[in-house]
Amino acid sequence: MIPVAILGGSGYTGVELMRLVAGHPQLELVKVTSRQYEGRPVASVFGALEGAVALNFCAPDPKALAQAAKLVFLAVPHQTAMDSAPDLLAAGARVVDLSADFRLRDQAVYEKWYAPHTAPELLKEAVYGLCEHYRGEIPAARLVANPGCYVTSVLMPLIPLLKQGLISADGIIADSASGVSGAGRKAKEGLLHGEIAENFKAYSVTGHRHTPEMEQELSLAAGQEIRLTFTPHLLPMDRGILSTIYVSPMDGVTEGDLRSAWEAVYHAEPFVRILPKGSLPATKEVRGTNRVQLGLATDPRSGLIKLFAALDNLTKGASGQAVQNANLMLGLEETAGLGELALTP
Amino acid sequence: MIPVAILGGSGYTGVELMRLVAGHPQLELVKVTSRQYEGRPVASVFGALEGAVALNFCAPDPKALAQAAKLVFLAVPHQTAMDSAPDLLAAGARVVDLSADFRLRDQAVYEKWYAPHTAPELLKEAVYGLCEHYRGEIPAARLVANPGCYVTSVLMPLIPLLKQGLISADGIIADSASGVSGAGRKAKEGLLHGEIAENFKAYSVTGHRHTPEMEQELSLAAGQEIRLTFTPHLLPMDRGILSTIYVSPMDGVTEGDLRSAWEAVYHAEPFVRILPKGSLPATKEVRGTNRVQLGLATDPRSGLIKLFAALDNLTKGASGQAVQNANLMLGLEETAGLGELALTP
Amino acid sequence: MIPVAILGGSGYTGVELMRLVAGHPQLELVKVTSRQYEGRPVASVFGALEGAVALNFCAPDPKALAQAAKLVFLAVPHQTAMDSAPDLLAAGARVVDLSADFRLRDQAVYEKWYAPHTAPELLKEAVYGLCEHYRGEIPAARLVANPGCYVTSVLMPLIPLLKQGLISADGIIADSASGVSGAGRKAKEGLLHGEIAENFKAYSVTGHRHTPEMEQELSLAAGQEIRLTFTPHLLPMDRGILSTIYVSPMDGVTEGDLRSAWEAVYHAEPFVRILPKGSLPATKEVRGTNRVQLGLATDPRSGLIKLFAALDNLTKGASGQAVQNANLMLGLEETAGLGELALTP
């Protein structure tokens, strides 16, 4: 068993990591930190883990984590992650960071959307952890920047199409919706059951922080600058993201060509499910799993092609992909510990 | 009190009509039909109406309805509506049809999307019941075609902008999501709680039947043919539609210009709420009401403008608007019986 | 229009009061306070009230409230209510207190379950505002103590049966469940959508604060001390309480006798709906209304009789009953402003 640790275990990505590591055949959780719950048994906070995680939450001490664990997951907010990563790496641990701190390659872009960066020297070293597209670089990486949840749902369908020049790089619109766990486990009025249930609305419509991350990776795939129109919405449910993406096919390109491009790239991918014509992704079918479902259809009125991608924002959109990255970094089977299927219903 | 009747009282639009008529100061429900429940007290099927609707469901007999009532609401499926409307009109009743049967002015378009039309002679006479835009014609109408739910959410924000030529008629995308009551009260596996809760997905993505109705009215507003890209989604909740609409402003036109156009047309409308900059429509805030909330924002990456419209698919999207039409037809205060506010939470 | 004010408008009972007063034909809201939102327009916090409540939240100043309003609703937490009530009364306002501060007639009991009482001289004067049972005293009251939500659901079915000695005063068990709005609009982790959805659990099982209030009123009805077994549960929904109550009929007493007792007391009550044999209360049928649904059935194995009562915890269980009390105090029709029916669905 390979010892791993989690910095920041009190949020939803932290507890999802604990769940996945507890069921992993080769990883063992040796430490999990939380300022809020320091000293308390994990199972007293998260009853679902009772009998599966016997640890108490401990204080966040990077050196102690790096001594105890070969790999540390950072499940803390941005800013906190960049403060801890250098110490963890210096102490010999490898790191999968679930925050945004090392996802943007350009320090200026990061600082425009977030805040001053205190560990810019690591931006070059960090590998972007979208496993299906960076599988070559992840195994040797010391520091992996785990992609954002919305971002994964937008990149997975678009990257193969842009790389092959099948769709226009202009005018792409990503209309996405997420379950409320994407906003974290924060005691805010806006996240109460009373505000979420039987409600649907858009938010951050003039600039969600996932936009530059999407544009960075899409531009790399397209070989030209992409400016994306992105609109996130908040769903009355816990988990799941669906992105509906409007693209303009290049002259003569058909829906079938896009499907073929997906199949060429993804046919052997264990976590990517390309749905047959007529079937459309549904968040419930991937809930709690590391899967992405992809589907597409041509709009007969406009000729635009609609792409659909569904995933669980906490699993493939965060902690599941983090474990997938850890598997690659540690030389394990990429699917280890990630085989669960969604519940029906 | 003016006597009214409902043809088809066993579905969700039927029961919503009963609720609204029961609270209306000048309308009295004298008959409500249902083949399924014939002879049973309404309150034994819909407990919420106990003590407010004392009728039993009766068989659907157009002549008897027309004799008893001055105005009949048709809350039956398309095809059934066109079979009853001529008889009701011939017998002297006025009719508000909540189905699609008289919404499309062109018989050929109707027959392409639905089925052969058995009362095409009424298509010209029927008035399209989008009250805010057809208020001049509704009072004298014998037959009002009540607009579709998605349609209302798309027309309300777009008509003023197209009429004034502020946005391009090309490339409009309407990305919409509806609560499950929009699919009706049908015993289908796909509508079970187990299939809907914690799920989000698109459907009818290559041709929802509301598309030609939207295109008809948008084309009239624009003075040119509009081809719309429309994508409906199914939300894990009972009631509410949010449409997120992507439009391209004409050269030099700003978000402020669009807002001004809305205000010019809608400032005195009791059921249209234009939200201040920075506020966005939320379905919960209009749940159970006849309101439409409108909001907008400019996408800084693409320059597209995003329009947002929220309404309750059963109220402003169906039965509330039908009562609003009835009020106009009967010379009553347009807002009579429609003053309820949404619950919080 | 009679001017009324609300002390504490930022919680769920406060916003429910605003909704009900906005729809009331004879009451006008002239002031609503909130420390948290002081100075902000009400509609900017509660979008559902846009166009219906034009006030800004103001600071809590009892004298100003009493000058502006004839009657003040206290929608603040216990302790805060007892601090304000004496000043409001002294300044000439009448008061409906939605907190627990004046519900318990015995100061010692209050202090055992809550905290030291700072206005004990008002305990004797306060009238317990269970309208159907204290209608004689409410009209002249200066201070009405509005009953608790669970309490109302337990007292309504039990009081007539205990008064007539039809059931044993011993061994009554009330097993209740409430939607999460009963816990208020507080930014707590335990009230997040992620903790509530798809979850069901009991809480406060060894002593919920509503217990002494239930026991006080039940004992008065029975003419002997009642010790009640009460278990509250938290439901994955916003609004609604269902209480399932197990009682032992006296020798020879049948289910029909209990039903007759209910009918004798409640047959003319506008807000009490006694369901026919075979029908059972459902929270959705009373959602957003001031109704209580009652039903009952005999358990064939044990001979116990099961009583069922459903209400909306924020309406008949709080703000609706408060308006009912205000109507009685102000000489208005008791049902004024309280006629709404529940939505289906």
Added chain:
Amino acid sequence: MIPVAILGGSGYTGVELMRLVAGHPQLELVKVTSRQYEGRPVASVFGALEGAVALNFCAPDPKALAQAAKLVFLAVPHQTAMDSAPDLLAAGARVVDLSADFRLRDQAVYEKWYAPHTAPELLKEAVYGLCEHYRGEIPAARLVANPGCYVTSVLMPLIPLLKQGLISADGIIADSASGVSGAGRKAKEGLLHGEIAENFKAYSVTGHRHTPEMEQELSLAAGQEIRLTFTPHLLPMDRGILSTIYVSPMDGVTEGDLRSAWEAVYHAEPFVRILPKGSLPATKEVRGTNRVQLGLATDPRSGLIKLFAALDNLTKGASGQAVQNANLMLGLEETAGLGELALTP
């Protein structure tokens, strides 16, 4: 890999069995039947199983099933199960029946609550599959009757206490609530999202069919006839049962004694989690798992002790327990394939 088959794969217990068998290290699903979906790929009906179950649904042919599989799960309604079981056994298969057909040892009791029994000769042979209490008999059984969902939640806390005579056999009340998947995947109006969401109500309050099954097993444990008061309720959620059980301790018996009795019997049970004092079961913490959570508290007013048990009605309450039984019958590790933890949130 041991070949197993499922008779009746179109319902919720069928698809839950498929999910569990797909993740089981030693079982392989070789056939799954459905009249409704015969010939269709499983994954086209249940998208969550795509890539994990490659079979098509086949017609229900007991001989073919018995030839292909060593063990057959019956996930069909009662009556259908008793028609198939004899043929399957005769053809050499072992059977775990998830219906009620072989749970009641007394044919007369079965026929009183259900219908005439067509395979009464098997009633004696069938072993009641409550694994924690019939572990000795299950391994050799040809036919195991898998317990009911509510029943499991009531038996698990009560059996140890009755066996040791710690509580009175009289006056036990079980107040239970279940998610809607307990009603199956049937296209009925009462199970639509619109009828379930934001609703809570009791049903079958004068005689739910799980009552005789509970009484049979409780009477066996107590060594005397038990007559139980049982009230089921329907929750606005998909999965989960919570039973709140009121028991009267024998003289001198304390809450601690009950806890000790549980610990003596269950301390090594992998699927039984006894919560520490002050913690209470929550359905979300066992969702999708084979766990039962137990908790208890003493009511200070009445001296009654409240027992709480939470489980997932489709897993430990049906298909999970069925796999647990299959593991015992086939000589596998009892926990094989049943290690999943609940999602948070």
